[in-house]
Amino acid sequence: MSQTLPSYAGSGLDDKSLLEAYRIMRTIREFEERVHREFATGEIPGFVHLYAGEEASAVGVCMHLDGRDAIASTHRGHGHCIAKGVDVKAMMAEIYGRQTGSCHGKGGSMHIADLSKGMLGANGIVGGGPPLICGTALAAKLQGTGGVGVAFFGDGASNQGTTLEALNLATVWNLPAVFVAENNGYAEATSSTWSVASDNIADRAAGFGMPGVIIDGFDFFAVYEAAGEAIQRAREGGGPTLIEVKFTRYFGHFEGDQQTYRGDEVARARETLDCLLQFRRRAVDAGHLGTGQLDDIDAEVGTLIDAAVAEARAAPKPTDADLTTDVYVSY
Amino acid sequence: MARTISYREAINEALAQEMERDQRVIVMGEDNAGGEGSPGEMDAWGGVLGVTKGLYDRFPGRVLDTPISESAFIGAAIGAATRGMRPVAELMFIDFMGVCFDQIFNQAAKFRYMFGGKAVTPVVIRTMYGAGLRAAAQHSQALYPLFTHIPGLKVVVPSSPYEAKGLLIQAIRDDDPVIFCEHKLMYDVTGEVPEESYTIPFGEANIAREGGDVTVVAIGRMVSMAMAAADELAGSGVQCEVIDPRTTSPLDTDTILESVESTGRLVVVDEATPRCNLATDISALVAQEAFGSLRAPIQMVTAPHAPVPFSDALEDLYIPDAQRVANAVKATVDWER
Numbered sequence: 001m002s003q004t005l006p007s008y009a010g011s012g013l014d015d016k017s018l019l020e021a022y023r024i025m026r027t028i029r030e031f032e033e034r035v036h037r038e039f040a041t042g043e044i045p046g047f048v049h050l051y052a053g054e055e056a057s058a059v060g061v062c063m064h065l066d067g068r069d070a071i072a073s074t075h076r077g078h079g080h081c082i083a084k085g086v087d088v089k090a091m092m093a094e095i096y097g098r099q100t101g102s103c104h105g106k107g108g109s110m111h112i113a114d115l116s117k118g119m120l121g122a123n124g125i126v127g128g129g130p131p132l133i134c135g136t137a138l139a140a141k142l143q144g145t146g147g148v149g150v151a152f153f154g155d156g157a158s159n160q161g162t163t164l165e166a167l168n169l170a171t172v173w174n175l176p177a178v179f180v181a182e183n184n185g186y187a188e189a190t191s192s193t194w195s196v197a198s199d200n201i202a203d204r205a206a207g208f209g210m211p212g213v214i215i216d217g218f219d220f221f222a223v224y225e226a227a228g229e230a231i232q233r234a235r236e237g238g239g240p241t242l243i244e245v246k247f248t249r250y251f252g253h254f255e256g257d258q259q260t261y262r263g264d265e266v267a268r269a270r271e272t273l274d275c276l277l278q279f280r281r282r283a284v285d286a287g288h289l290g291t292g293q294l295d296d297i298d299a300e301v302g303t304l305i306d307a308a309v310a311e312a313r314a315a316p317k318p319t320d321a322d323l324t325t326d327v328y329v330s331y
Numbered sequence: 332m333a334r335t336i337s338y339r340e341a342i343n344e345a346l347a348q349e350m351e352r353d354q355r356v357i358v359m360g361e362d363n364a365g366g367e368g369s370p371g372e373m374d375a376w377g378g379v380l381g382v383t384k385g386l387y388d389r390f391p392g393r394v395l396d397t398p399i400s401e402s403a404f405i406g407a408a409i410g411a412a413t414r415g416m417r418p419v420a421e422l423m424f425i426d427f428m429g430v431c432f433d434q435i436f437n438q439a440a441k442f443r444y445m446f447g448g449k450a451v452t453p454v455v456i457r458t459m460y461g462a463g464l465r466a467a468a469q470h471s472q473a474l475y476p477l478f479t480h481i482p483g484l485k486v487v488v489p490s491s492p493y494e495a496k497g498l499l500i501q502a503i504r505d506d507d508p509v510i511f512c513e514h515k516l517m518y519d520v521t522g523e524v525p526e527e528s529y530t531i532p533f534g535e536a537n538i539a540r541e542g543g544d545v546t547v548v549a550i551g552r553m554v555s556m557a558m559a560a561a562d563e564l565a566g567s568g569v570q571c572e573v574i575d576p577r578t579t580s581p582l583d584t585d586t587i588l589e590s591v592e593s594t595g596r597l598v599v600v601d602e603a604t605p606r607c608n609l610a611t612d613i614s615a616l617v618a619q620e621a622f623g624s625l626r627a628p629i630q631m632v633t634a635p636h637a638p639v640p641f642s643d644a645l646e647d648l649y650i651p652d653a654q655r656v657a658n659a660v661k662a663t664v665d666w667e668r
Contacts, residue, residue, distance in 0.1 A: 070414060104447035111445040115413060121446060125437050131403045132438065135410020135418075142357065142392070142416065149410070162433070165403035172398055326448030327482050329506040331534070331581050 011221045018283050023297050025055040025276055028079045030305045039255040045097050048109045051079035053250035056275035057182050058083035060223025064231045068147030070118040070136035072129030075110045077122025080152050086114040092308035098315035105318040127160030129153055134166050137175035148176045148234040156187025158201045167208040176234035179242045184249040189261045202244035210240045217247030218273040333525045339382050339518040341492035345499035348528045350390045359395040359404055360421025367396040380518055401431035409439040412454040422458040425474045439508040440483030453506045461514040462650050468638035473603040478510045479579040485509045486580040490554035492522040497531035514552040534581035542570030545660050546590040549600040550609050557600050559653035564660055579609055588621050595626035596663035600656050605633040627666035630659035
């Protein structure tokens with residue numbers, strides 16, 4: 001049976017790290033809220049899938065990672081990208097399909113990647129990431145770097161065969177991998193309580209020979225603690241872990257989704273459960289940080305996002321010459 | 332120094348020489364060693380048809396057996412390739428592509444383009460294809476056309492032990508994802524193969540036989556059918572030029588077009604089933620680029636549009652043979668408007 005860990009403050013993070021955690025979560029939040037508004041103007045091509053509400057998961061996990069480590073993400077990948085250090089302005093330009101984007105406009109929102117930062121990409125295929133992470137973890141193990149691979153995937157992907165195969169392989173090969181199931185309650189328009197046969201995704205961990213934990217995804221400190229334990233276990237050769245993070249996404253499956261399948265959980269979450277609100281309360285109440293410091297960060301992030309949008313809109317689009325380049329290294 | 336070895340030994344040698352030369356090369360697949368977790372010997376199989384035998388002991392820790400979970404381990408090979416390894420993963424039968432195709436065609440093939448030119452995915456996927464072993468419908472297909480269709484993949488179909496060794500070494504050194512298709516009936520075919528390491532470039536066809544009357548392009552094991560037909564036809568004064576493209580992607584269109592511009596007649600021999608295979612691909616290319624040179628309609632010699640049958644009586648009818656190639660050649664020679 002998987003265990004539910006309590007959430008708490010005073011995690012051993014120093015003030016500098018607490019500020020950084022807040023900054024990154026705030027950056028993700030403002031980025032997604034802004035993309036939500038800009039998408040409605042019709043200027044952003046294609047589809048976007050927003051991560052607002054889920055920030056504690058990406059940041060709570062990625063704060064334990066460094067240059068040795070790789071992550072794979074989902075179609076809802078902006079949060080993981082930002083948490084892993086992908087350049088925010090390049091991300092915005094990519095979403096606008098510009099040549100200055102992270103992928104020179106050739107990938108878009110669902111394929112933002114920065115391999116130099118160990119970010120194997122947002123992925124348009126549900127369940128596409130976990131097998132790849134078995135590979136990055138294998139590479140780290142064979143290369144002896146102490147690095148880990150972290151696969152973020154959703155409740156939808158938790159039912160995909162590729163994910164289940166990856167869980168099995170990670171245990172069989174004793175890989176330094178962490179699987180983070182981000183259960184936001186819905187796979188597109190279908191609830192996870194209906195589509196996941198077990199009570200919890202984490203209950204499947206035992207079936208694949210690894211520890212499983214369930215974490216309140218609105219609680220940065222709970223995520224940080226659970227992720228720290230799992231990542232340390234992996235680094236020390238103790239094998240993989242499955243972490244199930246439970247929360248809610250503030251927006252639809254995609255921008256444009258009317259969300260008629262939902263109740264009123266978003267309003268409640270924004271008012272009382274929100275990860276940034278909780279973080280503020282805990283860090284300030286515990287005397288670590290001042291409200292002013294956090295307000296300053298909010299303002300700085302706002303300026304950054306404004307600049308990102310302005311620069312993206314002004315940037316050139318790729319040209320004819322770019323259409324068939326980079327299909328291969330050489331052909 | 333060349334000597335006679337088998338297609339199987341040539342592939343094994345290519346793997347061993349590259350693993351010796353480059354620590355980043357690793358091998359993985361179902362029973363690529365065999366015996367994992369079992370009470371008997373390790374390296375019990377060395378691959379289902381023995382192609383990887385001996386590598387497990389020679390390169391400790393670098394030959395990995397896998398559970399039967401192609402999506403996971405083919406995906407793992409791809410992920411490891413993005414992080415500096417040079418994996419050679421085995422998809423035991425090309426027919427199993429269905430259970431892992433996403434990792435190949437939506438992930439590996441597309442990383443470089445989708446990520447704006449910043450990804451390098453040097454993975455090789457070795458796989459067995461082809462009919463003739465009475466292995467029936469789900470173990471006998473020639474599915475390289477499906478891989479050839481995908482931008483971002485390279486596809487290699489070696490026709491002899493010499494081709495197999497050079498092309499596999501090239502594949503391992505290549506920085507793009509490569510699908511390396513070995514015909515399962517050819518493992519015991521022998522030929523002259525240099526002892527030393529060598530490469531054969533991709534996108535360069537081999538003119539297996541020169542001739543001025545008819546161009547015969549053949550894929551993989553079909554090259555030997557074309558050569559047998561060519562020998563028979565030479566007796567009646569028809570000289571065939573047999574071209575082995577070696578790689579279907581990239582495809583050496585220049586060599587094919589140059590030959591057709593000279594002969595004016597084309598026969599394409601492809602064991603794959605007829606809709607959207609290499610025969611249709613090459614024929615259309617030639618029809619567009621060398622229409623003026625053609626003196627007769629192009630002939631395609633392929634399997635029928637049917638799954639591979641089990642009974643030897645039927646399977647022997649299924650596979651294109653030298654007689655059918657010769658008939659097709661004659662059809663181009665005898666054709667009148």
